Amino acid sequence: MAASSKVRKQVLTDLRRTEIIAAALKIFGTKGFAAARAEDIAAQADIAKGTLYLYFRSKEEIYVAAVQHAIDQLNERVQERLQSATGIRQRVAAFVTARLEFWLERRSLYRLLLTVGREAQNRKQTNALLRTSAQSLVTLLEEGVATGEIQPQPLEAISWAVIDLLRGANERRLDGVVAHSIEQDAEFITRLTLHTLGLTEEPSSPAKSSSNHPTAQS
Known part of the structure; x- marks a missing residue:
């Protein structure tokens, strides 16, 4: 009984923390991080200021908690997309598209990453986020090497280049610099990545292959 009560208390605590994070992101988005006050966040979360400090x-x-929460959600989103993707081409496309869509849905937090996240006290967490992102792509590409779909090559350097492309696309969209769609960004980054990996064309289907190479009987 005591264990059940402890679990229930933890669930309620996690729920309240999530509600406070969501409220804080709204306040950060409207007032800016510097101008946001604890009482503003508490009011948005419909709790007392003293409760917030609990x-x-x-x-x-x-x-910091909001960024970590977003990282966990992003990893879940990417893994869900990868589960339904087959082959290195689809998996790279799923990785790229999921990340672009995720940050588009969380513009306020991404803007904070570009400002608050670059401050000295938060730089360590921001760098850890980037390293985790690059390493997750390295792992994906290593699977492609293991299956023989791609040749061994400097996967870490390629992965960092892809992460930089994704960051640039996100920042330009956030600043309103680009007019094209997120699908166009995803397709371009995916095609460029596949080209770098030496995968410039889709493999021919058996039917297409046989039509291009007639047998002696024909």
């Missing part, structure tokens, strides 16, 4: 000591701590 879960977070400061808005900086909320920011």
Whole structure:
């Protein structure tokens, strides 16, 4: 009974923390991080200011928790997409598309990553996010090497280049610099990545192959 009560309490705590994070992101998005106050976040979350401090000591701590929460959600999103993708081409496309879509849905948090995330006290977490992103792509590409779909090559360098392309696409969209769609960005980055990996064309289907190479009987 005691164990059940403890689990229930933890679930409620996690739920309340998630609600506070969501409220804080709305306030950060409307007022900016510097101008946001604890009482603003508490009001948005419909709780007392004192209650807020039971879960977070400061808005900086909320920011750190928000980024970690987003990282967990992003990893889940990417893994879900990868589960339904077959072959290295589809898996690279799923990786790229999932990340572009995810940050498009979380513009406010991404804007914070570009500002608050680059401050000295948060730089370590931001760099860890980038390293995790690059390493997840390295792992995906290593699977392609293991199956013989791609040849051994400097996968870490390629992965960092892809992450940089994704960051650039996200920032340009956030700043309103580009007019084309997220699908166009995803297709371009995917095609460029596949080209770098030496995968410039889709493999021919058996039917197409036989039509291009008639047998002696024909």
